[in-house]
Amino acid sequence: DSGVTQTPKHLITATGQRVTLRCSPRSGDLSVYWYQQSLDQGLQFLIQYYNGEERAKGNILERFSAQQFPDLHSELNLSSLELGDSALYFCASSRLGTGDYEQYFGPGTRLTVT
Amino acid sequence: GQQVMQIPQYQHVQEGEDFTTYCNSSTTLSNIQWYKQRPGGHPVFLIQLVKSGEVKKQKRLTFQFGEAKKNSSLHITATQTTDVGTYFCAGRSGNTGKLIFGQGTTLQVKP
Numbered sequence: 001d002s003g004v005t006q007t008p009k010h011l012i013t014a015t016g017q018r019v020t021l022r023c024s025p026r027s028g029d030l031s032v033y034w035y036q037q038s039l040d041q042g043l044q045f046l047i048q049y050y051n052g053e054e055r056a057k058g059n060i061l062e063r064f065s066a067q068q069f070p071d072l073h074s075e076l077n078l079s080s081l082e083l084g085d086s087a088l089y090f091c092a093s094s095r096l097g098t099g100d101y102e103q104y105f106g107p108g109t110r111l112t113v114t
Numbered sequence: 115g116q117q118v119m120q121i122p123q124y125q126h127v128q129e130g131e132d133f134t135t136y137c138n139s140s141t142t143l144s145n146i147q148w149y150k151q152r153p154g155g156h157p158v159f160l161i162q163l164v165k166s167g168e169v170k171k172q173k174r175l176t177f178q179f180g181e182a183k184k185n186s187s188l189h190i191t192a193t194q195t196t197d198v199g200t201y202f203c204a205g206r207s208g209n210t211g212k213l214i215f216g217q218g219t220t221l222q223v224k225p
Contacts, residue, residue, distance in 0.1 A: 033211060033213075042215060045213060048212060056208070058212065097211045098210070099209070101211075102162065105149075105156040108156055
């Protein structure tokens, strides 16, 4: 158990819909990262937050957005869902945000868009 | 943009054989991290390399960071069935936490 929690574990929804994925980092970790993992794309970095502020951005689609709240939990919002958004979404956390620290991954949310 | 390539994509070995996965970056890296993901699981941090030419060992696992800080390798000696999983390298080239992951090498070990 990494100490990072993600909800829900599974999500099945239809194209065009909007979903919210939630992540609680390890106690004491200030930085949260979101990744998308699909069979053909590997682990793709989406976005990083550090202490409530956006710190780094990857190839995150405009239909996706995220935020980190004062209690440090984070949410990833996916809208206008397409079939290709079906993937495993991981949240990870680290103590600080400079990339010198190991990242602890949560169990992931498996999203299926039908 | 920055790319991290990892080979091979898959490797099947007999238990007891050695295994190596290689990671190459298109740019010089500040550091490189290695993660292992068991089937159905999430990535778990193994190690971080920071210095040019650095070599670190964890029991049967040996990690190397190239002199130019653009490549890295993970070598497993005498594989065991517990080594099964996908091994990812992840490179950082800025001062944020952004990591670029390689595609991973999936290791299968036949008992």
